[in-house]
Every structure is written in C-alpha cells, then in structure tokens.
Amino acid sequence: MDKWSWIEGGIAAPRGFRATGVKAEVKYPDKYDVALVYSEVPAQAVGVFTRNKVKAHPLILTKKHLQNGIAQAMVANSGNANACVGKPGDEAAWAMAVKTAEVLGIAPEDVLVASTGVIGVELPVESVTRGIEKASLEIAEKISPEEMTQNSHQAALAIMTTDTAVKEAACELSTEHGVIRLGAMAKGSGMIHPNMGTMLGFITTDAAIPAAELQELLREAVEDSFNMVTVDGDTSTNDMVLVLANGKSGITLNPEEWAEFRRMFWAVCQKLAQDIARDGEGATKFLEVQVLGAAAVEDARKIAKSICGSSLVKTALYGEDANWGRILAAAGYSGAEFIPDQVEIYLGHVLVAKEGQGVHFSEVEAKEVLSKKDVLIKLLLQEGQAQATAWGCDLTHDYVTINGDYRT
Incomplete structure (x- = not known):
C-alpha cells in the first residue's frame, strides 16, 4: 500500500x-x-x-x-x-x-x-x-x-x-x-x-x-x-x-x-x-495506448506515441470507427523495431487483430468501446517484457475552429 x-x-x-x-x-x-x-x-x-x-x-x-x-x-x-x-x-x-x-x-x-x-x-x-x-x-x-x-x-x-x-x-x-x-x-x-x-x-x-x-x-x-x-x-x-x-x-x-x-x-x-x-483542444475522447511485450522500452514508447499522434487514428476515434489498420500502420512508421506478424491489437477488451491480420470481431462491441469518453488501445508485441503507455485524444472539427483564429 x-x-x-x-x-x-x-x-x-x-x-x-x-x-x-x-x-x-x-x-x-x-x-x-x-x-x-x-x-x-x-x-x-x-x-x-x-x-x-x-x-x-x-x-x-x-x-x-x-x-x-x-x-x-x-x-x-x-x-x-x-x-x-x-x-x-x-x-x-x-x-x-x-x-x-x-x-x-x-x-x-x-x-x-x-x-x-x-x-x-x-x-x-x-x-x-x-x-x-x-x-x-x-x-x-x-x-x-x-x-x-x-x-x-x-x-x-x-x-x-x-x-x-x-x-x-x-x-x-x-x-x-x-x-x-x-x-x-x-x-x-x-x-x-x-x-x-x-x-x-x-x-x-x-x-x-x-x-x-x-x-x-x-x-x-x-x-x-x-x-x-x-x-x-x-x-x-x-x-x-x-x-x-x-x-x-x-x-x-x-x-x-x-x-x-x-x-x-x-x-x-x-x-x-x-x-x-x-483537455486537448476540441477533444471529446481521452485515448490511452498501452504497448506491452516489447523488446526495449524505447521501442514501446515510440509505438505508443506514434499511435496517439496519428491524425488518422485520432479521426477514427472521433468517428468511433474500429479501423485497426490505422493503428498497425502508425506502429509501423514509428521507427521502433518489432515483428508485425506477432502483433495483437485490442480496442478495450475486443481483439481486432492477431498475428498482424484482422480477425472477426463484433462491430457492435467495438463501437460500444469507442463510444465511451475514455478509450483504451492495447498492443501486444510478444517480443520481451518492456512496456510503455502514451496518452492523447481524438481530433475533431472543434480543434480546427479553435486554432483557425487563435491569433486574432
């Protein structure tokens, strides 16, 4: 305690x-x-x-x-x-x-x-x-x-x-x-x-x-x-x-x-x-990305931050679209070392991809996860014991409105 x-x-x-x-x-x-x-x-x-x-x-x-x-x-x-x-x-x-x-x-x-x-x-x-x-x-x-x-x-x-x-x-x-x-x-x-x-x-x-x-x-x-x-x-x-x-x-x-x-x-x-x-500008959802089982902490950090920072992931989150491909793609360009064919991806408790490929999942359950204020995305790399967590938010129309006239 x-x-x-x-x-x-x-x-x-x-x-x-x-x-x-x-x-x-x-x-x-x-x-x-x-x-x-x-x-x-x-x-x-x-x-x-x-x-x-x-x-x-x-x-x-x-x-x-x-x-x-x-x-x-x-x-x-x-x-x-x-x-x-x-x-x-x-x-x-x-x-x-x-x-x-x-x-x-x-x-x-x-x-x-x-x-x-x-x-x-x-x-x-x-x-x-x-x-x-x-x-x-x-x-x-x-x-x-x-x-x-x-x-x-x-x-x-x-x-x-x-x-x-x-x-x-x-x-x-x-x-x-x-x-x-x-x-x-x-x-x-x-x-x-x-x-x-x-x-x-x-x-x-x-x-x-x-x-x-x-x-x-x-x-x-x-x-x-x-x-x-x-x-x-x-x-x-x-x-x-x-x-x-x-x-x-x-x-x-x-x-x-x-x-x-x-x-x-x-x-x-x-x-x-x-x-x-x-409190991200215009945000309607809080995003937490957990990357588990990485070979090195720095790789886990790179992947978690890349997913949180992806405009496509953030807009899919706003639209409550279970587009897991965007998540895997963001991991892939993060600069981290990992084997894509070993990755499992979860939206909340819903498994949406395994061994680098999509699996059959309930769109209704995934939509229910994404409709919540707090959303968890979890990746299991299955390469080691290192892990990292990043935080972000969705990208909305209001973000553009706020920043379109920020100076004036």
Whole structure:
C-alpha cells in the first residue's frame, strides 16, 4: 500500500510556499493571467525544457538562472508567449524577473520566468509587472489555509490559455520523521507533442533534496509522463517543467522513503499529463495506448506515441470507427523495431487483430468501446517484457475552429 495520499492545496501545499494568480489584462480584461509562486527560503531548483530549436525568451532566461541550481520564485503569464520578438523579448523576460525580485526582496537571478500564449507579439510588460506587484501583495497577506488553497487555484487559472480545465495536484508522504508534501500545477491543451509541447508545469516540495538528485528524478518522470502526451503533433517554443525543493520540512529521505517519494512524484506528473490529454483542444475522447511485450522500452514508447499522434487514428476515434489498420500502420512508421506478424491489437477488451491480420470481431462491441469518453488501445508485441503507455485524444472539427483564429 502506498504511504502517500492526495490532498488539497495545489502548488502551495508544501511548507514554506505561497502562490497566487491575478488579473493583469495581458490579453483579456477579466482573466487570471499572471501567476506567482514564492518560497520563503532559497530552494534547490531544476527544470526540463522544450526540444524545439526555436525557444522563447523567458525559457532562455530561466535556463540561465538554473545554472546554479538555486531559485526562490517562479513567475508566469498567459496571453502572450514572449517568443520570437528579438531584443524586446529578452528585455521583457528580464523585466519580469527584476520586478518579481524587487517586490519579494530577492535576487533577480533567483526568479524563474515562463510565458504562454501567442508567438511573435511583444509582451505588454507594464501590464505584467503591475500584475506581479498585485500578486506580491496577496502573497504577503496573512490568510487562512482555505484562502491559501483558493490563491493556489487562482495561480493554476492564471497559466491557462485554451485550457478548459484547471490542472493542479497536491499530495503528502508520511515518513519516519513527519510529513513531506508535494504540490503542482500545469497547463496544456493544444500544441502538445512528445518531447514537451505547449505545456507549463510547476512542482514544489518541502523535502530536502539536492539539485542533482532532483534533476535526475524530474528527467526520468518526464520521460514517462509529459513526454508521453500528444494532442496535435506540434511541439511548442515555450514549454518547461520546473521544480523547487525548499527543504522546509526538515526531512531528509532515507532510501525506502525516497523510493516512495519517487512514486508519488511520478504519479503527480502522470496525473497532470493525463489531465492535459483529456483537455486537448476540441477533444471529446481521452485515448490511452498501452504497448506491452516489447523488446526495449524505447521501442514501446515510440509505438505508443506514434499511435496517439496519428491524425488518422485520432479521426477514427472521433468517428468511433474500429479501423485497426490505422493503428498497425502508425506502429509501423514509428521507427521502433518489432515483428508485425506477432502483433495483437485490442480496442478495450475486443481483439481486432492477431498475428498482424484482422480477425472477426463484433462491430457492435467495438463501437460500444469507442463510444465511451475514455478509450483504451492495447498492443501486444510478444517480443520481451518492456512496456510503455502514451496518452492523447481524438481530433475533431472543434480543434480546427479553435486554432483557425487563435491569433486574432
């Protein structure tokens, strides 16, 4: 049985963290659009970033600020990506760090900066910095635990763009010397593809963990969570996942507790990744693809992601069409090594292909599986013990509508 459990509190659930979100009119007049997360003490800090060669200005600055493995605040805005605008973009990202440092009384180099929204439009710096000032006043207030939870919720609201649902989580682990907490929030709905997408993830913990160990933990967790999500095949310029560990619990984990903390950390990352897939732009269905019996984990990952990312699989899912050939074809061009003539394919519990060929199955049963909100596709490769799971969604008319006029 797990020694950890889900709790309320969001990104500010761990000791020594405060967070809030405010309305700064970055793009819209009545939307939470500036989020601020603050640690009472300097924290061990790490991150992972998009593999897109085109990188947003705040991302470049944040990578620089993480070089010493220390940070004390994270600030993010929605409504504008602050990407691909040249020198003004670098200046705007730095201005966000400077203003945050000024109002919190810390060094600008200890501020991590993120933005999300439209690419190629200069950031309205004055609006954002006014929002940072407002957020800092809320963080400084003495408030009840319920109000702290609400403020954390507002922070999660403030990083949303086309998201229709807030993505946040918190949990705690009982240890020999007390409780350790983990808090998180994320955003993502479109421009989501393996190797990160338009997703921002922020994670906090009051555990005492050195940056080097925290970086390895994050890297491993991301490979089986955020990097296994695809909505539309596009990888963004802005995405990042950042972690702060401030040690305010005073607890250093022993090996057994570290293993449990690691499981909790992975569970949070996978929950947020699944939340992103469920909230895919225009989506009506959540897709989970399990690939079992692969010779190597990387082959299983390639196949699972390829199937989740296939436009033909996604449209068939939307149309509730048991077109298993598209699934096998997507596995075939994934770049993975496997023997097609050994593959079994299931839609839910319904076997639709065996030994690389179609079998007689009930179209009615298959339709019933595909008509559900959550759909499972499972492939058995029968070559080894490795496995992987990817998550995605269907591709609908609404996706085109949302993205047809996103900029305007």
